[in-house]
Amino acid sequence: MKPGTESLIRLDRQYLWHPFTQMKGWCDPAYEPLVLVEGNGAILRDSEGREYIDGNSSIWTNVHGHRHPAITAAMKAQLDKVAHVSFLGTTNEPAIRLAEKLVNLLPPGDYSRVFFTDNGSTAIEVAVKMTLQYWQLIGRPEKNRFVAFDNAYHGDTVGAASLGGVSAFTQRFAPVHFAIDRVASTDALERLDANNVAAIIIEPLVQGAAGIRLWPEGTLRRLREWCDANDVLLILDEVLTGFGRTGKMFACQHDGVRADFLCLAKGLTGGYVPLAATLTNETIYSAFLGEYKDLKTLFYGHSFCGNPVGCAAALASLEVFESEQTLAHLQEKIKHLADLLLRVRHNAYVFDTRQVGFISGIEIRKPDGTPFEWTEQTGARICQRAREYGLLTRPVLDTLVFMPPYCITKTQMDAAFVALNQAILDICQGT
Structure with missing residues (x-):
């Protein structure tokens, strides 16, 4: 082993704590990171x-792929202008252009608004909070429960993890998770009391962290029909499946299904830097409009929402999809x-x-x-x-x-x- 490599591994083991990693094994001298x-x-x-x-x-x-020249160039060009500006009270051109691009990638009228965050977990978190606040704002506060599936994975923040069904990831934190209705399949939906259900969430076509488990054909269409019949919102977690992974730009396009919230991350920037987006429609968005004193504002956000470098990378990635x-x-x-x-x-x-x-x-x-x-x-x-x-x-x-x-x-x-x-x-x- 080269001296430089040996030194870096020693420092890593001395100072770092890696995600989803048993550090005892990582630090075992027999293992080479x-x-x-x-x-x-x-x-x-x-x-x-x-x-x-x-x-x-x-x-x-x-x-x-790594080091794609178009994405690298777009990020460098944006860094030469400004690396970050607040999205609270100001805006920036890459974020504006990216929001327009994302909305127009999908059928007209399906989505009209984009909320930027940092990662898949936060894309889910904001969808959860938008859902709860939406029902309160339109006078239906009793609709406050979520439905999620066995073996689901929706992220690791407390709200997103509450929706998760992989016990190894969630069981130790159960005391601080909110209660949900968990189902094994769409057949179980008929046994639910939908009157208090705010939304149902699913990873379309495939559950990744469950071991690449595929949903039966027609699952998304059946979910959309159930949601429409029972006045329930549909959240699609396309953090994994978005941006071509399933062979189409988005997994929901295989069944022609519209969600009320479409959550995107991982491949959004081509996989280069952190950025996430939650897309929704004008009906949801309009419920939050009012005078300041009405307290309809969505009080949620992150320091790096709409980061211009991330948005520039995402725009470049989408251009590569087209040009190549x-x-x-x-x-x-x-x-x-x-x-x-x-x-x-x-x-x-x-x-x-x-x-x-x-x-x-x-x-x-x-x-x-x-x-x-x-x-x-x-x-x-x-x-x-x-x-x-x-x-x-x-x-x-x-x-x-x-x-x-x-x-x-x-x-x-x-x-x-x-x-x-x-x-x-x-x-x-x-x-």
Whole structure:
């Protein structure tokens, strides 16, 4: 190991606390953390000079690949003007242009207003608060409960986590979460008393943190119909699925469904810098209008709302979608991914593969179909071994996630699956 790498790892272990990470294992001398120093396209390079295929798009965020010249140039140009200005009491051109662009990406009339925040959790938080305040403002304060699904993940702030259904992430904080109505499927909606339901929230098409679990076809349409019939708002969490991940710009476009709140983050800036957006319609927005003394104002915001550098990156990313015809070119890669998933199923330890668009999961079990003990961390050890074969990704328990940037080549995809297949055999066969 180079002296510079060794020094950085020592300092990291001395001062940092990483997210979703058991730091005892991280600090074990037998484990070598990767210090990533450079990226180009679908390739990342570490401080030792080793290169890896980015099979996880950083953390499901990177869209066009690392160091895309158009996004980099847009950010640099904005930095040469001003890095940040308050969105409380002032505005800026990149935020204005981006709001207009986002609204016009979707069918006319579906959305008319954009509220910028910092990340996926806050995009959900503001939708929750807008929902509650909306019902109060129109004289329906009894509509104050939320419906969410088993195994859902909507973020880690208290409000967003209250909606989550992954117990490992939420159980320790349950005393401060608000009560919700949790359902396993849309069939359970008919048993709810909708009179006090304010909104229902769902990750459209696929639950990511649940292990790339796909919803049955027609789920979104059925949800929209139930909401319309029962005077309930629909919140779509497209933090993961937005900006091309499912093969269309937004997952809701597969079913032609309009939400009352559309929450976006991860790929919004191409995955370059933090930015989130919550889109809503004029009916919701108009309920908040009034005199100052009426206290209808939405008292919510963050220091970096509408950050001009982030908005400039997002505008550049959307321009790349158009200039490079990204979604059109992605369709062949989606088909190639389906072929690779079909082939890897011949591995005796692959129990199931799941795919929607350019999102995929490979579930690992014993050859007889029984799961490995979760404490064995089989998925994590497979991903660790895959590093040795030039692939970076992360599992959700024993489901290996493959979700690369859209710029990845078919040759790189083939190499990634060779790495995955061999890593599965190495770990599961104990070699």
